[in-house]
Amino acid sequence: MKRVLLSAALAAGVAMPFTVANATDLEVTHWWTSGGEAAAVKVLADNYDALGDNHWVDSAIAGSGSTANPIIISRILGGNPMGATQMNTGRDAEELIKAGLMLDLTDLAEEEGWRDVIRPAKLLEACEYEGHIYCVPINIHSWQWMWLNRKVFEDNGMEVPANWDELVADAPKLREAGVVPLATGQPWQVDGIRNVMQSAIGGIDNYLAVNGDKDPEAVMSDENRAIWEAFAEAREMVDDAYSGRDWNVATNMVIQGDAAAQIMGDWAQGEFAMAGQEAGVDYDCLPGLGMNPVLDTGGDAFYFPKTDDPAITEAQLQLASMLISPETQVEFNLVKGSLPVRGDVDLEAANACMKKGLDILENPDNVLPSTEQLLDSDTQGQITDLALEFFSSDMSVDEAMERQKEIIEQAM
Template identity: 55%
Template sequence: MRYQVMTAALAVTTALQFAGPAAATDLEVTHWWTSGGEAAAVAEFAKAFDATGNHWVDGAIAGSGGTARPIMISRITGGDPMGATQFNHGRQAEELVQAGLMRDLTDLATRDKWTEIVQPKSLLDGCTLDGKIYCVPVNIHSWQWLWLSNAAFEKAGVPVPKNWNEYVAAAPALEKAGIIPLAVGGQPWQSSGAFDVLLTAVGGTDTFLKVYRDKDAEFAAGPEVAKVFKAADDARKMAKNTNVQDWNQATNLVIAGKAGGQIMGDWAQG
């Protein structure tokens, strides 16, 4: 099953202007792309940057964005900024921009015609504040996926589910076969992300928008959202024996057939 409704893009926000080959620069770039596939992707960025005659100094921070962002922000506000850093697309760096701590990239974006390159063009909106561009989108992901292990369900003797209710109904058989029904790592962002996916998958797009966009408290207290909390409670029970921390460790449980499934973004495919 896959739930594709909302997308999130990652962006690199630069704190320094890149120097040209005539004045080669060691540029530290901080990020939290540390899993195998992510590290390989970062290596391609580094390779392309090094080809300009400059030198990419990798500043990988193990863990998640929740771990890395406070470190990044502390360095920037403390007067020890890196050359460039990863943030999630949107307003995570807005206060830094307002404080004058992020470099204005508008001239560079205009010169290199970013509006013709970045697709969809709306991705640049999250990098734009008061008409000026402060970051460059480098990839785009969707959270709304439920990855399932065919081998796990075959071992449990139950069909691969086609919807959430069938998945919940299959959980006892998975547990009886010694399989974790749902793999969820111990980092809080994994649980909150899974909840948002269930909010859309179980409640529907309108429910998601009424809660997050409209901030409709009366609707949030109603039966549609109650169904989502019931699904989240089922997910919590199904994931209780996961006992891993990182998202890629949970993904490996699914790959190995030790877990029935995982709610995780499309980055889980490597």
């Protein structure tokens, strides 16, 4: 059955001009379900419907990408594809592309000059396979941020921390005041903390040596040891009930003052905005944990499964074009809290945290490829499992490093 489905899919899907007269319902899957995320999705749906030709049919999948990706992939392989789907910018769809199941967007990308406006270039390169483009990067989301409730510190007679070390030093006093020093939750959030520390504490060179070069010696370095030691500090700063908590619930703990800080990607800004919080007044943001202000070039992209229905193919191409348009890029990213992938748009309305991110991106040396772009899904999974075991136990730093070394030695 799978061979029949793959053969049919390989033969389907030819880029067509936008000429279909009747509106087409296009199902779009994604995992944006928090308050801020839902507001951003509405921007996309409204802008697409406003074109007047086709209709966005929303199909949200509760949970994170780790929950949604298997569902998305299973539907496509099972012959029940959606019209379009959000996935992370990286290698998540690599096997589907190799199988010929995703729509080739190269002609549209060349016609609209995507290579001339998308920055950093690695975002579009992550959508390429054998010289063809298979996705539309829609934003730059970076993990390398720490969010702080300013009033928690000010009300308890403390200076607002400027970096990770200062937060660690404040942790005992925060606990005395009944405040959780660090809010976190589900497994991917915990692993995210360690990932952020890879570049923020270990530095760019170590980050690239471990994840890019797959260098075992870099895993055993003093720089990498410092990462695991900081991760050990983090596991002492969370509350006993952290396990399984949704990321936006953890963000709300910071907003409400129940927690002092959260290490989370810049999508957290959408939650602060929904709560009427102002950057630099109610909350602060520290790129690179205030220690090494670099950002990765992760984010979200939309893929389009192949179809033998010309109307759906045209609707897919129209959506792809809209997602990259200057108007949508500005409106969507201001609501989402992410940065636009276009370097030619006006973001005067950006808040203080977004402007920090934009300033960082001005220097290419500050831009890192995400772990999704550097490591295959199997290696990512093994590292995540190790991080979770370490965080929920008294595993030593030495043992964690040895086990990470074994994983990296086998990485593709």
